[in-house]
Amino acid sequence: MASWNAKPLAVSCGDPAGIGPEIIGKSWKQRVQAGLRPFFAIGNFADFENLPGVPARKIDQPAQTDDTFNDALPVFHIHEAAAAVPGKATLDGAQCSLHALEIACGLTRSGDAGAIITAPISKSQLYKIGFRYPGQTEFVSERCGIARENALMMLAGPSLRVVPMTVHMALKDVPEHITKQLILARARAAEKALIRNFGIEKPRIAIAGLNPHAGENGNLGDEEQRIMQPAIKELREEGMDITDPLPADTMFHEEARGKYDVALCPYHDQALIPLKTLHFFDGVNITLGLPIVRTSPDHGTAFNIAGQGIADPRSMIAAIQMAATAVTNRQIHGH
Secondary structure (H helix, E strand, O other), X not given: OOOHHHOOEEEEOOOOOOOHHHHHHHHHHOOOOOOOOOEEEEEOHHHOOOOOOOOEEEEOOXXXXXXXHOOOEEEEXXXXXXXXOOOOOOHHHHHHHHHHHHXXXXXXXXXXXXXXXXXXXXXXHHHHOOOOOOOHHHHHHHHOOOOHHHOEEEEEEOOEEEEEOOOOOOHHHHHHHOOHHHHHXXXXXXXXXXXXHHXXXXXXXXXXXXXXHHHOOOEOEOHHHHHHHHHHHHHHHOOOEEEEEEOHHHOOOHHHHOOOOEEEEOOHHHXXXXXXXXXXXXXXXXXXXXXXXXXXXXOOOOHHHOOOOOOOOHHHHHHHHHHHHHHHHHHHHOO
């Protein structure tokens, strides 16, 4: 019986009118130099059959990927329609992207695929067809039987990994959500993920303060002393290597980044601004807390450049590489 590690990776098409098909095809073209594990696309074959320089071939089951991958991009055809018009989002395209995501989840949960890599979706289009999730992360977590609050995203690039402790909420609402229990849950999940997915035996975790200068000893806000420090004390008693709250304006320069393996940040932009500044083209979103591996490029559908042949595939390539690495490390460290 083939090991889980040997299974091909499933790449859902995302919104077919966006750059998803193009960057999937370009990733296949660079499969040798990027050292990519065999993967197959899931979507409408018509969206892949005319990509420049990318021969595509329909497959009926993921097991056919290995025999196809060297010669053509394997496409698991799940949606019968005319090819999407680049840049023109439609409800049919949203149906295709949702169907592809659903199939990718099922194949990975069943063990027919080794991991999911999700191309960018159009949430505004999905909402019109009844999608009731903030994003793909919450959809995948529910399909895996994991409560939304227990699945969180890590953004990772070659020189920085970050975990936003709160995500899509107004900045004014963040302080009331930064609780001791939240910090404990996020730190434990991050530590476990670094061990399982990245093979780091003793992760070093940094935590950013909520306030400027990490509160200046309570003079610029007391959340660091009142909420963060008690959580940090408990985590250290568990054996975790975690810093005191750090001023966010000085913890992301090169020398500082060398002292930790992941940064926990109280709010969305505090985490994503440094990550996207450093790794705009090769940052990856990896979902933590799932029984399966799921990654995605750290960018959107880019409807404005779809179909022009200029989309940069580096983030998709990095997402495929990271998924393969996480699958291998989970085998070694247990999943």
